[in-house]
Amino acid sequence: MQVLIVHCHPEPHSFNAALTDVAIETLERAGHRIEVSDLYAQHFDPVERATHYPARADGGYFSALTEQRYHHDSGTLPTDVQREIDRLWRAELVILQFPLWWHAQPAMLKGWFDRVFVYGGLYSGNRRFDRGPLKGRRALCSVTTGAPAATFSRFGRSADITTLLWPIHCSLYYVGFDVLAPQLTYGVQGGGLSYQAEASFRRQLEADKARWAGRLEGLDDETPIPFTGWADWDDDGILRETHPLRWRP
Amino acid sequence: MQVLIVHCHPEPHSFNAALTDVAIETLERAGHRIEVSDLYAQHFDPVERATHYPARADGGYFSALTEQRYHHDSGTLPTDVQREIDRLWRAELVILQFPLWWHAQPAMLKGWFDRVFVYGGLYSGNRRFDRGPLKGRRALCSVTTGAPAATFSRFGRSADITTLLWPIHCSLYYVGFDVLAPQLTYGVQGGGLSYQAEASFRRQLEADKARWAGRLEGLDDETPIPFTGWADWDDDGILRETHPLRWRP
Numbered sequence: 001m002q003v004l005i006v007h008c009h010p011e012p013h014s015f016n017a018a019l020t021d022v023a024i025e026t027l028e029r030a031g032h033r034i035e036v037s038d039l040y041a042q043h044f045d046p047v048e049r050a051t052h053y054p055a056r057a058d059g060g061y062f063s064a065l066t067e068q069r070y071h072h073d074s075g076t077l078p079t080d081v082q083r084e085i086d087r088l089w090r091a092e093l094v095i096l097q098f099p100l101w102w103h104a105q106p107a108m109l110k111g112w113f114d115r116v117f118v119y120g121g122l123y124s125g126n127r128r129f130d131r132g133p134l135k136g137r138r139a140l141c142s143v144t145t146g147a148p149a150a151t152f153s154r155f156g157r158s159a160d161i162t163t164l165l166w167p168i169h170c171s172l173y174y175v176g177f178d179v180l181a182p183q184l185t186y187g188v189q190g191g192g193l194s195y196q197a198e199a200s201f202r203r204q205l206e207a208d209k210a211r212w213a214g215r216l217e218g219l220d221d222e223t224p225i226p227f228t229g230w231a232d233w234d235d236d237g238i239l240r241e242t243h244p245l246r247w248r249p
Numbered sequence: 250m251q252v253l254i255v256h257c258h259p260e261p262h263s264f265n266a267a268l269t270d271v272a273i274e275t276l277e278r279a280g281h282r283i284e285v286s287d288l289y290a291q292h293f294d295p296v297e298r299a300t301h302y303p304a305r306a307d308g309g310y311f312s313a314l315t316e317q318r319y320h321h322d323s324g325t326l327p328t329d330v331q332r333e334i335d336r337l338w339r340a341e342l343v344i345l346q347f348p349l350w351w352h353a354q355p356a357m358l359k360g361w362f363d364r365v366f367v368y369g370g371l372y373s374g375n376r377r378f379d380r381g382p383l384k385g386r387r388a389l390c391s392v393t394t395g396a397p398a399a400t401f402s403r404f405g406r407s408a409d410i411t412t413l414l415w416p417i418h419c420s421l422y423y424v425g426f427d428v429l430a431p432q433l434t435y436g437v438q439g440g441g442l443s444y445q446a447e448a449s450f451r452r453q454l455e456a457d458k459a460r461w462a463g464r465l466e467g468l469d470d471e472t473p474i475p476f477t478g479w480a481d482w483d484d485d486g487i488l489r490e491t492h493p494l495r496w497r498p
Binding site: 106107158159190233237 | 259260262263289295296297298299307309310311312313314315350351352353354355356357359360362363366378395396397399400402404405406407408412413415416417419420423439440441442477482485486487488492494495
């Protein structure tokens with residue numbers, strides 16, 4: 001199996017980096033081929049803007065969608081974007097490794113969606129959701145948080161983690177991915193500064209690395225998150241009146 | 250009243266720019282003072298990373314929180330970040346104007362949270378939520394979407410808009426803001442390219458500008474989105490067993 005890990009953390013010795021390392025080791029040991037998009041190391045530019053398109057389809061009004069489709073169709077997308085798209089086309093499994101910053105992925109990873117999931121290439125009006133071009137491939141978010149697990153539960157003050165990850169899971173499904181349940185690593189504090197902090201960092205890391213490696217070995221048996229699809233919607237994109245999800249006591 | 254508009258769109262003649270213009274006109278006409286952070290025009294860098302801190306508190310391990318607190322306390326935050334913080338401290342109302350890209354705010358605006366909402370300055374362990382430093386001020390997201398309104402309803406395929414905006418609303422509440430209901434402008438297509446597209450863009454714009462101006466004139470009478478707070482939580486940050494929200498039929 002070909003795997004793409006999109007790694008997003010500014011510190012090379014971070015907890016996130018260790019989780020990416022253990023994913024590489026575990027998956028390579030199982031015979032899979034791995035590519036890593038280390039967004040910070042690549043100096044990826046997460047900002048979608050006009051200067052990425054020197055020869056514009058519309059030199060007057062900058063519309064990201066217009067330029068994405070035009071440059072996708074003419075094979076002139078920015079090099080860094082085209083490289084990410086090539087990696088996505090090769091991958092059967094995509095792992096997004098990132099820390100939860102301000103209730104979402106860091107800007108660096110948000111911009112990977114903004115720039116790489118190009119209109120005309122990774123989706124269009126009729127090729128979205130369960131008809132998306134990446135259908136048949138799987139994606140999984142591996143997320144670290146600073147606050148402890150209980151605060152991300154249904155009644156916790158950090159907000160329910162399922163709700164917080166819903167936007168990113170929707171985006172992955174939009175281009176066709178089967179989305180696996182997220183790998184959640186709570187209560188992660190940074191390393192560095194004091195010996196105590198460093199020791200506690202190491203202790204937690206060993207436990208969470210083992211849990212992550214264990215899950216990766218059994219990934220083939222997992223069932224993706226269920227989404228509704230084209231067959232469930234009416235012509236306006238609304239769940240049909242007859243769908244069981246429309247009613248509950 | 251002092252108002253800060255954080256404007257995030259790459260095209261100066263966009264629908265979003267027109268909504269920001271009408272907010273400036275309407276609020277100035279009502280006697281308020283306005284500042285605008287036009288993130289694209291300012292070339293704001295949304296990526297939190299080590300190079301923003303030449304003189305690091307911890308030169309070994311880069312932790313954003315460690316550096317934010319240290320540089321906040323020593324008054325040596327990056328100039329662009331300090332300018333945004335100064336604007337926030339002056340503002341009684343903050344309007345975030347942005348298009349929904351990939352089920353969330355664009356990377357440019359996500360990074361405004363990542364970099365500007367600094368640990369030690371805009372929040373700390375005990376100064377968060379309804380004890381956040383920005384308590385008493387109001388914030389409001391004015392959001393445009395490409396897809397039509399119905400698809401963002403509870404049973405729509407674009408996903409429920411309230412759920413999609415939950416992460417950003419949680420972030421605003423986290424630093425203390427009273428969060429007003431979002432201003433939602435659906436079905437916005439870009440201008441440019443054809444005469445037909447441009448004409449339809451202008452028609453929709455006139456209607457949505459008027460609706461936005463009308464709302465802004467009555468903003469003082471609005472009730473913020475209700476959030477639970479410190480008095481509702483136990484010591485672990487979980488809603489108390491006795492809270493009415495814990496139970497429903």
